[in-house]
Amino acid sequence: MANEVTALSIVHTIQDLQQLLTERRQQGLSVGFVPTMGFLHEGHLSLVEQARQQNDVVVMSIFVNPAQFGPGEDFEAYPRDIERDARLATEAGVTILFMPTREEMYPQEGGIRILPGPQAAELCGASRPGHFDGVLKVVLKLFNIVDPDRSYFGLKDAQQLAIIETFIRDFNLRTKIVRVPTVREQDGLAKSSRNVHLTEAERKEAPVIQQALQLGAGLVVEGLSVNDIEQQVADAIVTNSSGSIDYVSLLAYPELTQADATSKEVILACAVKFSKTRLIDNIIIPLKG
Ligand code: AMP
Numbered sequence: 001m002a003n004e005v006t007a008l009s010i011v012h013t014i015q016d017l018q019q020l021l022t023e024r025r026q027q028g029l030s031v032g033f034v035p036t037m038g039f040l041h042e043g044h045l046s047l048v049e050q051a052r053q054q055n056d057v058v059v060m061s062i063f064v065n066p067a068q069f070g071p072g073e074d075f076e077a078y079p080r081d082i083e084r085d086a087r088l089a090t091e092a093g094v095t096i097l098f099m100p101t102r103e104e105m106y107p108q109e110g111g112i113r114i115l116p117g118p119q120a121a122e123l124c125g126a127s128r129p130g131h132f133d134g135v136l137k138v139v140l141k142l143f144n145i146v147d148p149d150r151s152y153f154g155l156k157d158a159q160q161l162a163i164i165e166t167f168i169r170d171f172n173l174r175t176k177i178v179r180v181p182t183v184r185e186q187d188g189l190a191k192s193s194r195n196v197h198l199t200e201a202e203r204k205e206a207p208v209i210q211q212a213l214q215l216g217a218g219l220v221v222e223g224l225s226v227n228d229i230e231q232q233v234a235d236a237i238v239t240n241s242s243g244s245i246d247y248v249s250l251l252a253y254p255e256l257t258q259a260d261a262t263s264k265e266v267i268l269a270c271a272v273k274f275s276k277t278r279l280i281d282n283i284i285i286p287l288k289g
Contacts, residue, residue, distance in 0.1 A: 008090040010097045014145050017098050021059070021146065024095075029056035033148030033175070035139065038062035038099075039079040039193035040088045043183040047152040048092040050180055059146050060089055061098040063105060068134030074277070079196050098146070105141060114140065116163050119256040123159045123269050124280065127246050132163055139164060143175055151175045156182040156190050158267055158282045162254035182281075184210065190281045197277035205241035206279065209272055212236035213283040216250070216268045220285050226250045226259060229268070237272055246271035246278060253284055263287055 011017045021031065032055030034047045044060075051058045062085055069075035082099065089097050113133055116125070120132040143151070153161045165177050183191050188210040189203075198206060216233040224232075234248045252259045253267035269282035 008086070008094055008097055010086060010099065012099055012101065013104055014100065017059075017096065017145065020096055021057075024057050030149045031055055031057045031059060031146065033142070033146050033151045034058065034060045034094070035142050035151070035153075036060060036062055037064045037078065037193065038085050039081055039196070040085045041183075041191045041193065043154055043156060043191040045088065045092045046183050047154060047180050048089070048094055050178060051150065051152050052093050054150055054178070057095045058093065059096045059098060059148065060094045061100070061142055061146070063098075063100055063138065063142075065105075065134060065138040066102060067106070067137050068131050070128055070130060073128070074194075074197075077197070077276075079193050105138070113137070117166065119159070119163050119166060119254075122251060122256045123247060123249055124271060125159065127271060132160070135160055136163070136167055139167070140173075143173055148175045150178050152178045152180055154180050154182060155282070155284065156192070157280070158253065158269065158284065159256065162256060165254060190279075192279060194277045194279060198274055198279075199276070202242060202274045205243065206274075208237055208240040209243075209270065209279060209281045210283075212240075213268050213270065213281060216248075217283050217285050220250065220266060220268065220287075233268065233270065237270070241272070243272040243274050243279075246273055 009020055032051030034051055036044050048058055064078050066075055114136040116132045116136055125132050153164060155161060161179060168177055187207040189206045212233045215236055216229050219229045219232060229250055230248045234245045237243060248270040250259050250266055250268050252263040253265045259266040265284055265286050267282050267284050271278055271280045
């Protein structure tokens with residue numbers, strides 16, 4: 001697919017985007033969608049790569065969504081570099097880059113809120129009240145604006161992915177969701193736009209997050225109790241880094257209910273706070289039987 005070589009189009013308004021998409025649809029082309037908050041890295045680009053393989057047109061959005069940041073969170077400090085992003089998106093083969101302003105996406109304050117279910121009460125939803133309300137609002141708006149055949153989400157944000165899959169199912173949304181594995185640095189740290197906010201010393205310590213999760217995955221297979229596993233993972237992180245634990249949690253995936261012997265897959269997820277940023281990572285572990 002994606003036979004025709006097309007230059008990247010950058011659009012800032014919904015109207016311009018939809019005009020381009022209408023033309024492509026009239027030609028019978030399929031549309032893959034990669035929503036992001038920008039400051040692109042190889043994780044984002046692997047979503048684009050997969051979207052390119054499965055669709056004729058790849059739309060990427062870059063929008064730092066204020067609705068998913070709580071008071072005192074890092075909305076202002078979230079890293080941004082639009083020119084570099086445009087270059088990387090071009091090189092990766094994005095067809096249309098949609099970079100709306102805040103006013104374009106939210107011309108009015110307030111309005112309707114979307115209330116996610118129990119999956120949003122766990123993990124990041126517990127530490128960031130309202131976060132997933134804001135995620136679902138922007139995702140629904142973007143799905144309605146782009147009307148993609150397929151949408152690409154990273155397992156790096158496994159809770160977000162699980163909630164969006166439930167949203168699609170519960171509201172009969174048309175797009176298909178494609179799960180994309182987490183892309184990591186050579187030392188195992190999950191690629192993230194927020195890694196740029198780590199100090200040099202913290203950057204050296206940060207791979208301990210994935211190492212601790214792998215240790216925990218081994219304990220899951222050995223059959224230790226949920227509490228013991230969570231405790232040992234937390235201990236491994238605080239002993240080997242200056243980070244503090246926001247949460248370490250073992251749950252059934254994608255339900256995000258209590259893990260038990262009937263769970264087919266479980267997720268061991270954590271959030272760790274460093275001096276200027278908070279990082280998340282997870283590991284999904286298939287269980288036998
Ligand atoms: P963000 O810009 O951080 O909101 O991420 C946009 C999309 O890229 C989301 O679907 C993320 O899950 C995905 N993503 C972010 N980091 C990675 C990574 N290291 N590997 C794979 N996907 C990622």
